[in-house]
Amino acid sequence: MRVAIAQLVSWDRFYAYDLGGSEVKLGDYIIVNSEFGVDAARVSEVREIENDSKSEFGEIGTVERKANRDDLDSISNDNKQKEGTINYCHKLVKKEGLEMKVVDCYYSFDGQRLTFAFIADGRVDFRNLVKELNRHFQKSIRLFQLGVRDEAKIAGDIGCCGINQCCKSHLKKLGNVTSEFAEHQQVAHRGSERLSGICGRLKCCLAYENDLYLELAKELPPIGTRVRTKHGRGEVIGWHVLTKSVKVKIDPDKEGVKNLIVEVPINPEKKEEEESK
Secondary structure, three states, rough: OOOEEEEEOOOOOOEEEEOOOOOOOOOOOOEEOOOOOEEEEEEEEEEEEEOOOOOOEEOOOOEEOOOOOHHHHHHHHHHHHHHHHHHHHHHHHHOOOOOOEEEEEEEEEOOOOOEEEEEEEOOOHHHHHHHHEEEEHHHEEEEEEOOHHHHHHHHEEEOOOOEEOOOHHHHOOOOOOOOOHHOOOHHHHHOOHHOOOOOOOHHHHHHOOHHHHHHHOOOOOOOOEEEOOOOOOEEEEEOOOOOOEEEEEEEEOOOOOOEEEEEEEOOEEOOOOEEEE
């Protein structure tokens, strides 16, 4: 089955839609039947999957057609309304005294639904807010809570690398980055400020090479291993993963010389002779 992987809006999850005979490419808009109604989704990938009613993206929806000029004009008009819609919601949030920040909104293509994306530290009782929004816009109202990474993805910016943020340009899944990734790559000492993105969380790019570092580390003797070197016997106290070398604290010699620490390269084909502790 040939499907399009697409999003209704940049901060929502990805869905799969059966293309049937439709010919689309990356970036095209398609008119789809979603679980909520008729929507316009932007294509991020076209792929072949096994014929099944479900996929990693959930139930597979159907494509009515590729968006035509009138459809694109309708989408554009909805986008023009966003600023005023969000400002009105901001006023209601302030009136209700709610601890939340509205960052975006989405008009469904069929005009029946309006979804507001917001950020909050915890749970928010927004029942009165929904009633007020429903009364004003005369649409089904949905509130969608985002994380700080999603806010950064919506805003977009230039990363410290000098190019557009990965979350804005190509990443489909955000997060799942832990402090262990920085430890594996031996950059934890740089501090949280240098390792964090504009969202205040650890940079997503720390995940890119994590598996490689774990694979390279397998070639190095565990910390605490006793080894024999040309400088004498000692104990492994640290690693340099990329240079494939280890730091060894050499045992005191007969003259009582202590605290000699050397860096020893590890040859994958012929490792340093290891001794049992």
